[in-house]
Amino acid sequence: MSTEAKIDAHWGKGGLAEAILAALKTAGCDPDNLAPEDLLPLEHLHGRGADATRELLEILSPGPDTHLLDIGSGVGGPARMAAHLYGAHVTGIDLTQEFCDVAQMLCQRVGLSDLVTIRQGNALDLPFANESFDGAYSQNVSMNIEDKEAFYAEAFRVVRPGGLFVAAEYAEGPGGAPVFPVPWALVPEHSHLLKPDDIPRTLEAVGFEIVDCTDQSDSMIESYQRGREKIAAEGKPVLGPHLLMGDDGPERRRNSARSVEEKRTIPVQVVCRRV
Numbered sequence: 001m002s003t004e005a006k007i008d009a010h011w012g013k014g015g016l017a018e019a020i021l022a023a024l025k026t027a028g029c030d031p032d033n034l035a036p037e038d039l040l041p042l043e044h045l046h047g048r049g050a051d052a053t054r055e056l057l058e059i060l061s062p063g064p065d066t067h068l069l070d071i072g073s074g075v076g077g078p079a080r081m082a083a084h085l086y087g088a089h090v091t092g093i094d095l096t097q098e099f100c101d102v103a104q105m106l107c108q109r110v111g112l113s114d115l116v117t118i119r120q121g122n123a124l125d126l127p128f129a130n131e132s133f134d135g136a137y138s139q140n141v142s143m144n145i146e147d148k149e150a151f152y153a154e155a156f157r158v159v160r161p162g163g164l165f166v167a168a169e170y171a172e173g174p175g176g177a178p179v180f181p182v183p184w185a186l187v188p189e190h191s192h193l194l195k196p197d198d199i200p201r202t203l204e205a206v207g208f209e210i211v212d213c214t215d216q217s218d219s220m221i222e223s224y225q226r227g228r229e230k231i232a233a234e235g236k237p238v239l240g241p242h243l244l245m246g247d248d249g250p251e252r253r254r255n256s257a258r259s260v261e262e263k264r265t266i267p268v269q270v271v272c273r274r275v
């Protein structure tokens with residue numbers, strides 16, 4: 001099986017659209033009359049969910065004439081947030097066909113299809129012209145990608161000079177290997193992490209200028225703790241990113257939290273500019 005097919009099979013389990021619509025109904029939403037906010041608890045497939053996306057988009061601060069690229073756009077939550085909060089045009093690209101189909105379906109249901117375009121494709125071979133976006137971002141995608149230089153070089157190629165690229169991803173921590181399975185990999189062979197300093201170094205190597213680089217472990221750990229307290233008080237939520245991960249989603253998310261808490265992984269966000 002090719003690497004692309006493995007990634008598609010890892011994330012795309014089948015039946016996702018039906019599972020999401022059923023869960024929305026159980027949570028008291030009308031699937032035929034959804035607001036963008038209804039999707040917030042489930043559509044951001046990364047630590048700290050919608051809060052992390054909101055902060056990332058503040059950095060990019062897109063205007064209505066801005067065209068952003070979301071590399072590895074998942075089910076489209078971050079792209080819809082940029083469109084809904086800022087009126088920005090966003091193109092999302094993702095390797096997993098099922099995620100692309102669900103992203104498009106959700107955009108239609110919340111009335112954001114005019115602003116958000118979703119394409120199936122590979123981040124390592126972006127089907128876009130040089131310098132065709134005002135900015136780009138990628139959240140929790142590169143851990144599936146061994147050739148980081150090729151990944152960052154493609155982002156550099158499609159962003160216009162002066163535009164920002166924000167890379168949010170996990171790095172390898174000093175505490176040992178991640179506890180598997182994690183959301184992005186069931187086994188170590190499918191997990192590709194750089195050391196924290198190597199992320200900005202590799203981004204610089206492809207031509208970006210580093211604007212900011214932050215270790216987000218503390219806010220991530222606080223958010224895991226808040227999440228556990230909420231579950232202890234209110235029970236397991238109906239809507240959550242677990243819906244996107246299949247039956248072992250809860251275990252993979254617990255392991256991801258433990259990996260950050262034990263410094264096995266370090267969530268890093270790098271803001272860089274194409275010069």
Ligand SMILES: C[S@@+](CC[C@H](N)C(=O)[O-])C[C@H]1O[C@@H](n2cnc3c(N)ncnc32)[C@H](O)[C@@H]1O
Pocket residue numbers: 007008011043044045046071072073074075076077078093094095096099121122123124138139140141144145183184
């Ligand atoms: C953890 S999910 C994050 C989705 C989204 N960025 C978010 O934060 O909600 C990782 C995503 O990266 C995508 N992905 C992994 N490797 C990719 C590649 N080479 N090209 C495009 N997408 C890829 C997967 O299909 C999956 O949707």
